[in-house]
Amino acid sequence: MIDLRLLREDPDRVRASQRARGEDVDLVDALLSADERRRSSAVRFDELRAEQKALGKLIPKAAGDEKTELLKKAGELATAVKAADAAQNEAAEETQRLVLRLGNLVHPDVPVGGEEDFTVLETVGTPRDFASEGFEPKDHLELGQLLGAIDVERGAKVSGSRFYYLTGVGALLELALVNAAIAQATAAGFVPMLTPALVKPRAMEGTGFLGQAAENVYHLEKDDYYLVGTSEVPLAAYHMDEIVEASRLPLRYAGFSPCFRREAGTYGKDTRGIFRVHQFDKVEMFSYVAPEDAEAEHQRLLDWEKQWLTGLELPFQVIDVATGDLGASASRKFDCEAWIPTQGKYRELTSASNCDEFQARRLSVRMRGEWRGSGATSSGGGGRATGGHVRPLATLNGTLCAVPRTIVALLENHQLADGSVRVPEVLRPYLGGREVLEPTAK
Numbered sequence: 329m330i331d332l333r334l335l336r337e338d339p340d341r342v343r344a345s346q347r348a349r350g351e352d353v354d355l356v357d358a359l360l361s362a363d364e365r366r367r368s369s370a371v372r373f374d375e376l377r378a379e380q381k382a383l384g385k386l387i388p389k390a391a392g393d394e395k396t397e398l399l400k401k402a403g404e405l406a407t408a409v410k411a412a413d414a415a416q417n418e419a420a421e422e423t424q425r426l427v428l429r430l431g432n433l434v435h436p437d438v439p440v441g442g443e444e445d446f447t448v449l450e451t452v453g454t455p456r457d458f459a460s461e462g463f464e465p466k467d468h469l470e471l472g473q474l475l476g477a478i479d480v481e482r483g484a485k486v487s488g489s490r491f492y493y494l495t496g497v498g499a500l501l502e503l504a505l506v507n508a509a510i511a512q513a514t515a516a517g518f519v520p521m522l523t524p525a526l527v528k529p530r531a532m533e534g535t536g537f538l539g540q541a542a543e544n545v546y547h548l549e550k551d552d553y554y555l556v557g558t559s560e561v562p563l564a565a566y567h568m569d570e571i572v573e574a575s576r577l578p579l580r581y582a583g584f585s586p587c588f589r590r591e592a593g594t595y596g597k598d599t600r601g602i603f604r605v606h607q608f609d610k611v612e613m614f615s616y617v618a619p620e621d622a623e624a625e626h627q628r629l630l631d632w633e634k635q636w637l638t639g640l641e642l643p644f645q646v647i648d649v650a651t652g653d654l655g656a657s658a659s660r661k662f663d664c665e666a667w668i669p670t671q672g673k674y675r676e677l678t679s680a681s682n683c684d685e686f687q688a689r690r691l692s693v694r695m696r697g698e699w700r701g702s703g704a705t706s707s708g709g710g711g712r713a714t715g716g717h718v719r720p721l722a723t724l725n726g727t728l729c730a731v732p733r734t735i736v737a738l739l740e741n742h743q744l745a746d747g748s749v750r751v752p753e754v755l756r757p758y759l760g761g762r763e764v765l766e767p768t769a770k
């Protein structure tokens with residue numbers, strides 16, 4: 329949710345942001361007029377209430393015709409106060425309804441355009457030249473089947489398309505990835521968290537997943553629960569309706585959860601294997617920071633993602649995602665895309681979003697006191713000062729390991745000619761020291 333004061337002071341900036349996102353610009357004017365009505369009706373209500381109170385004091389002192397006249401006026405005023413109250417409530421509700429539909433303001437450096445209009449910020453590593461090694465790379469599904477690691481046929485039999493089983497070494501590989509990712513995050517100071525996968529509407533709405541993204545979300549109508557598409561949702565809502573002392577910031581959590589995605593609108597896309605599925609597990613980094621620290625934290629999240637992918641020895645590029653592909657909550661998003669040999673292109677593996685104060689305003693998460701840098705302590709940080717200024721903080725999220733896509737990239741990039749797969753060193757301690765995964769299929 330954007331700051332309504334900013335909207336009033338600089339509506340053109342909000343219009344430009346909506347335009348850059350390819351979204352409804354008229355919404356800005358509808359919101360401005362609802363906000364104007366909200367403010368003027370609140371003033372009107374306050375005036376009438378003051379008049380009513382003043383009149384109330386005069387009545388006991390009056391007598392005769394004067395009293396009759398005052399009582400008549402009091403009756404009229406009571407009706408007017410009731411109407412003004414209804415009008416202010418209606419305008420406030422309309423303002424809230426409209427502001428929740430508005431996306432976050434885009435960062436001025438974000439490239440303008442759609443999915444294909446990203447900017448490449450950096451390329452790390454070099455894709456392998458399989459031709460020079462004398463063999464044609466197999467795709468992840470063929471490798472997964474040879475290793476006895478992936479079973480999509482039975483996934484489809486039991487649950488339908490875009491479902492799968494990870495079996496044998498595939499299951500072990502997921503557990504190894506998750507443990508390695510949690511170990512990296514913990515070493516960086518993140519608190520590991522196992523989060524709920526079902527949340528109430530407010531958590532979903534607050535994180536910005538019920539607007540344009542709603543069609544991608546599973547809803548359990550009978551109980552009015554949503555299945556989360558990412559642990560970003562329960563991690564953002566973790567401090568809902570709370571005030572965090574500035575001295576405690578940044579707060580960093582590494583969530584591990586199943587993620588459920590309807591994948592509406594992707595019919596026919598990535599239908600082979602486990603690249604795009606309805607259910608997967610993910611380790612997600614989530615930070616609460618002071619707004620003035622948000623851009624630096626965004627860079628730090630990206631650096632942790634790069635550390636992770638570099639450790640897995642995957643070639644990848646970092647992109648600055650274009651305005652039209654940001655999603656409602658992000659003001660800026662950096663994706664890391666790993667090279668997928670059989671597709672001959674880089675594909676998204678991680679995504680780091682700076683949501684500024686957008687989610688915090690919707691979820692009412694605020695900070696108290698001045699933030700004096702991440703080294704501040706409770707005694708020196710000033711945040712414990714009672715009566716400190718209370719204001720929204722900023723939230724950011726970044727993927728560390730989205731399991732199936734990471735498995736796709738690992739199998740394809742580290743395959744050997746006979747269908748076995750080399751295990752990168754960072755993962756070996758989590759796989760009982762195994763250096764190579766061997767085919768099991770006859």
Ligand code: AMP
Pocket residue numbers: 558589591602603604605606608610676677678679727730732733
């Ligand atoms: P997002 O929360 O949409 O930024 O996604 C985080 C990461 O999860 C992406 O970078 C992908 O690696 C992965 N991911 C997203 N959707 C799917 C899906 N349907 N199946 C498998 N992995 C996915």
